[in-house]
Amino acid sequence: MKWTPLKISLLFIIFLSQLMVLAGFLTYKNLNTVLGSWNKSAHLSVYLKTDILGSERAEIETKIRENQNVQTVEFVDRDKAAKEFQKSFGEYSAGLLTVDELIDLVPETFVVSLKNDLSLLQKVEVFNELIASTKNFSGVDEVSFGGDWLQKFSKLDQTLKSIGTFILAVVLLSVSFLSALMVRILIDDAKAELEVYTLIGATRWFIYKIFLREMLAFVILSLVFSFVTLFGLFIYLKNVFLVRNMTLNFADRLEFLSPQEMIIFAILVGGFIFVSSFISLKTTIQRLNQFSYD
Amino acid sequence: MIELKHIYKTYGGELHSLRDLSFTVEQGEFVFLVGPSGAGKTTLFKLISAYEKSSSGDLVVSGHNLKELRVGQVPFFRRQIGFIFQNYKLLKTKSVYENIELPLVILGEKENIRKEKVLEIIEKVGLQDHADQFPDFLSGGEQQRVAIARALIHQPKLIIADEPTGNLDPALSDSMMNLFYEFSKTGITFLVATHDHRLLQNKKARVLSLDKGVLVEDRIA
Numbered sequence: 001m002k003w004t005p006l007k008i009s010l011l012f013i014i015f016l017s018q019l020m021v022l023a024g025f026l027t028y029k030n031l032n033t034v035l036g037s038w039n040k041s042a043h044l045s046v047y048l049k050t051d052i053l054g055s056e057r058a059e060i061e062t063k064i065r066e067n068q069n070v071q072t073v074e075f076v077d078r079d080k081a082a083k084e085f086q087k088s089f090g091e092y093s094a095g096l097l098t099v100d101e102l103i104d105l106v107p108e109t110f111v112v113s114l115k116n117d118l119s120l121l122q123k124v125e126v127f128n129e130l131i132a133s134t135k136n137f138s139g140v141d142e143v144s145f146g147g148d149w150l151q152k153f154s155k156l157d158q159t160l161k162s163i164g165t166f167i168l169a170v171v172l173l174s175v176s177f178l179s180a181l182m183v184r185i186l187i188d189d190a191k192a193e194l195e196v197y198t199l200i201g202a203t204r205w206f207i208y209k210i211f212l213r214e215m216l217a218f219v220i221l222s223l224v225f226s227f228v229t230l231f232g233l234f235i236y237l238k239n240v241f242l243v244r245n246m247t248l249n250f251a252d253r254l255e256f257l258s259p260q261e262m263i264i265f266a267i268l269v270g271g272f273i274f275v276s277s278f279i280s281l282k283t284t285i286q287r288l289n290q291f292s293y294d
Numbered sequence: 295m296i297e298l299k300h301i302y303k304t305y306g307g308e309l310h311s312l313r314d315l316s317f318t319v320e321q322g323e324f325v326f327l328v329g330p331s332g333a334g335k336t337t338l339f340k341l342i343s344a345y346e347k348s349s350s351g352d353l354v355v356s357g358h359n360l361k362e363l364r365v366g367q368v369p370f371f372r373r374q375i376g377f378i379f380q381n382y383k384l385l386k387t388k389s390v391y392e393n394i395e396l397p398l399v400i401l402g403e404k405e406n407i408r409k410e411k412v413l414e415i416i417e418k419v420g421l422q423d424h425a426d427q428f429p430d431f432l433s434g435g436e437q438q439r440v441a442i443a444r445a446l447i448h449q450p451k452l453i454i455a456d457e458p459t460g461n462l463d464p465a466l467s468d469s470m471m472n473l474f475y476e477f478s479k480t481g482i483t484f485l486v487a488t489h490d491h492r493l494l495q496n497k498k499a500r501v502l503s504l505d506k507g508v509l510v511e512d513r514i515a
Contacts, residue, residue: 002387196383199343200444201373202400 006189010182011218017175018226018269022257024171025265026230028164030254035120035157042120044127044145046110052139057108060137064112067133069126074111081106107141120157180276187211187280194284204285208278215277219270231256295321295452295483296342301351303337303507311337312507315351319485319500321451324478326494326515327487329504335487338504339454342485343375344368356451373401376445376453376482380460382437384429390440391416391425397448415443419473435466442470446477453477455486459493467493 046064048057057075064073076084112130114123127145135143187194190211197207238254257265296319303312312334319325327335340346341353344360353360356374363371376397377383384393391412398408416425419439429437438458445453455474459467471493478484486493494501494515503511 004387192383193385193387196385196396197400198369199372199377199383200397200400201369201371201375203369206369206400 006186007214007218010186011222013182014179014218014273015222015225015229017179018222019229020171021168021175021269022226022230022265023233024168025261026234026257028168029257029261031160031164033253033255035160042114042123042127042145044112044114044130044143046112046130046134046140047142047144048108048110049139049141050107052108056137056139060134060139061110063133063137064110064130067126067130069114069118069122070112070130071115072113074113076109076111078106078108081109121155176272176276179273180280183215183273183277184280187277187284191284198285204282207285208281211281212274212277215274219273223266223270227257227262295319295323295356296485297352297354299352301341301353302349303334303341303346304349310507312341312348315507315509317502317509317512319483321483322478322481324475324484324499325486326499326501327485327504328489328491328494328501330489332506333504334507335504336456337507339456339485339487342452343377343454344371373397373448374451376448376450378438378441378445378453378455378458380457382429382434382441382461384437384440384444386429389426389428390421390432393429393440394443394447396444401448411447415447419443434461435469438462438466438470439473442473442477446482449480450482452483452485455484457487457489459488459490464492 046060048060061073061075064070114126118126124145131143131145134140194207197210234254234256241254242252298315298317301312301315302310304310315334315338327338329335337346341348341360342355344355344363347361355371358367358371360371385396388396394415395408395412398411403411413425416422419442421436421439421443424432424436429440432440438461442458445455453474458474459470462470467490474484474486488494499515501511501513501515502509503513
């Protein structure tokens with residue numbers, strides 16, 4: 001295949017288009033991962049009064065477990081709570097309070113986690129149900145799940161996912177249109193060539209083979225360039241996030257596309273470009289059969 | 295080789311491009327097709343090469359009744375014909391060698407046989423030193439030689455040449471025609487459309503004159 005400026009431009013545009021779609025998909029995928037991990041970490045804390053009886057504690061636990069959306073109920077005694085409290089503050093707690101001093105101050109807690117298949121909004125609803133069902137127990141001091149913040153976050157989660165899906169769809173459509181247009185331009189540019197082939201007795205399939213082989217080369221090259229470039233950008237950005245130690249620690253959860261995702265993308269996008277090339281070629285050849293050979 | 299019986303070609307129901315055309319061309323004949331612009335020469339070539347169908351009448355080319363030719367059979371029919379045009383119609387992205395080789399590639403010939411035939415014909419048309427060059431780097435005469443070589447490489451039964459010397463100077467035109475005559479001795483039928491009556495001089499060839507779609511003269515030059 002001889003590389004003309006038009007073919008190089010086509011390759012570049014298809015490469016950029018694929019890169020945009022891939023980047024959009026990768027962003028969407030990691031956004032879902034990060035939002036999902038925050039979703040998973042959402043939990044309800046039932047703080048117990050210091051003078052709670054064992055029977056009262058058991059009653060509260062039973063009540064919590066009655067809710068079918070509850071996955072786990074973990075009892076955190078004072079000793080464990082104190083150690084965790086100190087661990088959370090890390091170096092800042094040195095010289096402030098010892099674990100023994102903390103034990104008298106931190107309450108016992110039930111930490112309630114819900115099933116993972118619930119969305120954040122659904123979890124907020126269930127948490128509110130649990131608050132309503134447990135807060136009036138005499139042994140309960142306070143029940144909370146980071147209320148307002150989680151409610152706002154759950155709405156943000158929904159909104160981000162919806163916007164992400166919409167943007168991805170728009171990008172995919174635009175890119176598809178652009179790729180099909182470029183392919184059409186390339187085929188039209190080869191009209192003189194097609195004309196000669198039909199003149200000297202080439203069958204349609206002979207002509208299809210020549211041009212589709214070229215398109216296959218385009219598709220493969222552009223996919224390779226897209227994946228390699230995206231991977232390079234991904235590694236660079238991940239390192240940037242890690243080095244800056246971004247809050248919420250999501251950098252280490254960022255993932256590149258899995259081999260299956262890459263294969264599916266290659267088949268879908270490559271297949272689309274291939275099919276649009278074939279349609280363009282077929283239409284052009286049909287038009288040429290009616291032409292004047294002057 | 296070519297047999298026309300009462301051929302009419304009408305466009306839009308009213309415009310008669312060809313009217314009641316009847317003549318026969320035998321295998322191996324060298325025929326000039328002359329006439330002013332709009333006489334119907336190009337239309338006739340389109341019919342003979344199965345680009346269009348006649349409105350009425352019978353047209354048989356190399357044993358094929360073109361009225362009955364199906365779309366899928368057209369490429370195979372055209373392989374019996376070699377085309378030469380005023381504007382050469384070479385593939386710019388292929389070298390001289392590759393352009394000439396193309397009909398053999400389409401026929402599925404093996405590479406070693408292709409090479410043998412291509413080199414032989416390149417020598418006959420005098421392009422040995424240009425085999426690896428691309429058409430844009432050749433002169434008009436050289437490009438036309440490539441077109442001639444490509445038209446003849448697969449030993450067609452018929453050559454259709456539409457103003458083959460239109461872009462060449464007189465000396466080159468004569469040289470081209472001499473090449474044609476040489477190849478016609480191998481039994482190939484030549485049908486050459488031209489405005490240049492100078493080419494008819496001193497040549498013993500049949501001349502068909504068209505005017506407004508009608509055959510007005512059929513003579514030996």
